[in-house]
Amino acid sequence: MNILKVENLTVSLGKNNIVENIDFEVKKGEVLAIIGPNGAGKTTLFRALLNLIPYSGSVKWQKNIQLGYVPQRIEIDMDIPLTVEEFLNLRGSNVTKIKIKKVLEYIQLDEKILKSRLGEISVGQRQRLLIGWSLLENPDILLFDEPTADVDIHGQESVYKTISHLRKKFNLAVILISHDLNIVYQYADKVMCLNHRSLCIGKPSEILQTGHLQELYGGERGFYDHDYSHHNHQH
């Protein structure tokens, strides 16, 4: 069953099309990764999906869908006095202590963190917290805009492990913008290469071949075989 169907989506800024004629769909429980160079329109595509900017074409979400969005980063001064608990309570009026406790378990954070300020916890913890925030209302799909852009290697792994764990547990669909081709190979069911237009879409094993990547990134960029075979062993 499709939970999202995008047809002929175009977003323009002045005379330039930032993204153009995009078609794709996402099924329940499916992980779609969107890859592409900087400035390819990935974040713009997300903003259109969230109806934050005007677009032409059609974006059809399943009726009454609950979206969970995980931004790259939070935009305020991190010095601000806002506790983790207060932050989680911002999600809505149905947030209860029991729900918060459960969500902390899912994202593997200790309850002690509730009293900490948002600025005191690590970036990796903060990203997991953002995932937790979106889980409070039982979403059908999670949207990640490079969730680990500011996170160190160790933190990145914990963020992706959390995503993968949750996805299995709740049969969540995920749309993920990522630079990291290893992550895409490891976690995605479907990959879309975006550089203003959709250049290719398919299974990671078909897409992540040097030919496609060269077309996408325009350079000598390849995906190293030994890297993903290594990850495969882990599965």
Next chain:
Amino acid sequence: METSFYLSLVTAIFISISASLLGSFVILKKMSLVGDALSHVALPGLALGLLFHFNPFIGGFLTLLVAIIGIWFLKYQTNLPVDTLVGIFFTTSLAIGVLIIPEQELLEAMFGNIASISFNESIMTIILSIISVIILLVIRKKLLVNMLSEELAQSINIKSRQIEFIYLLIFALSVALGIKSIGALLMGSLIIIPAASAKNIAKSFNGFMAWSVVFGIISAILGIYSANALSITPGPIFIISATIIFVISFLFKKIRS
């Protein structure tokens, strides 16, 4: 004389409450300077009120409203940075205000005079301050999410633009409420300084809002009492009291860390 003193005191306290509560949101986005400059926009409106004998509150509120709708519109229609726009337009309106305000009224327009406020104006100010506080408290969660990330707000169906617009309206109202008593120049500081002090000591957001309001009230009381004792206009004393509180809170923060 006694009644009018207490009336001034209560009015100042209410102006302070709505300004300092608003302040805890204004400094979230590092918009302090924008807020400060924005308050200058009230000056030309105030001047028109003085020249054509209508209530300067209304004049100030209207020019603020036009400016705010202007920013809001430009922000969504162009990609110009808001702080640049504010810096240019608002300092210009300060200049225009200074030119058209009759010289003998200039000091009062810039620094206010709470003693010149009538009974009816005080009651009006108190009621509008209460309304502004209630609206802010009602939208506080949505406003906060919207400030954290617009995308995040949109993903949970918060109408970002609407919330932002209400916030700007409250901003215009809070500044306008204070222009006659505190002055158009100083009102911006009354919004920022108590919140900046509260940020130094609060551990949670609720604490932050509460401390900001407490500091606002203390500044108002100190300002009105010392102005009365020294027979000077309270606006500047108001701000100096707020600044002293800021210095103390800053020392407190340093000692604690």
